Amino acid sequence: MVQNIRPATLADVDALVQLENKCFLTDHLGRRSFRRLINSPSALVLGLFQEHQLQAYILILTRNNSAWWRVYSVAVDPSCRGQGLSRILMEHIIERALLSGAAGVRLEVSVTNQVAYQLYLRLGFEVVDLLPAYYADGQDGYRMQFSFATR
Numbered sequence: 001m002v003q004n005i006r007p008a009t010l011a012d013v014d015a016l017v018q019l020e021n022k023c024f025l026t027d028h029l030g031r032r033s034f035r036r037l038i039n040s041p042s043a044l045v046l047g048l049f050q051e052h053q054l055q056a057y058i059l060i061l062t063r064n065n066s067a068w069w070r071v072y073s074v075a076v077d078p079s080c081r082g083q084g085l086s087r088i089l090m091e092h093i094i095e096r097a098l099l100s101g102a103a104g105v106r107l108e109v110s111v112t113n114q115v116a117y118q119l120y121l122r123l124g125f126e127v128v129d130l131l132p133a134y135y136a137d138g139q140d141g142y143r144m145q146f147s148f149a150t151r
């Protein structure tokens with residue numbers, strides 16, 4: 001079936017919040033945050049839709065003073081997992097970052113999130129830092145990056 005990736009709009013905020021609550025137990029983004037991010041010039045919120053149903057989203061932060069794009073969040077509806085949707089979104093972002101002239105893509109992931117960690121490794125990300133007690137629940141994180149310079 002055809003999946004459609006497009007920037008989220010304010011009309012998608014309810015669906016984004018629902019998806020976020022299904023995917024993250026702590027630290028989830030609320031309505032106000034999604035509204036602010038959708039309107040922000042330094043954020044990119046992309047949704048992956050099938051027949052107008054939101055199945056996954058990715059949130060990128062780009063800052064004027066940083067050459068790196070940062071994946072702040074990627075999440076797939078539990079009923080749509082294991083189909084490679086996160087890979088589609090991540091590859092889409094890597095391509096866009098490359099075309100925009102970025103140095104590469106960076107992200108942080110909890111050392112306990114093996115599904116996401118393995119996905120990033122398969123995509124070609126490498127660990128560049130260990131971040132002790134990085135998360136609100138005290139878990140350590142990995143900083144990972146996909147550098148265009150080393151390709």
Ligand SMILES: CC(C)(COP(=O)(O)OP(=O)(O)OC[C@H]1O[C@@H](n2cnc3c(N)ncnc32)[C@H](O)[C@@H]1OP(=O)(O)O)[C@@H](O)C(=O)NCCC(=O)NCCS
Pocket residue numbers: 023024072073074075076077078080081082083084085086087109113115116119
């Ligand atoms: C991490 C996440 C984005 C991966 O999304 P995805 O599109 O399901 O990824 P994939 O299709 O590549 O599957 C990844 C792995 O999930 C597992 N998986 C397979 N089917 C699954 C299913 N029905 N349900 C759950 N997990 C499944 C498999 O181990 C698979 O690995 P494999 O490719 O070696 O078989 C998704 O699990 C998610 O939204 N998790 C909660 C939010 C999160 O942790 N985000 C990342 C940190 S910001």
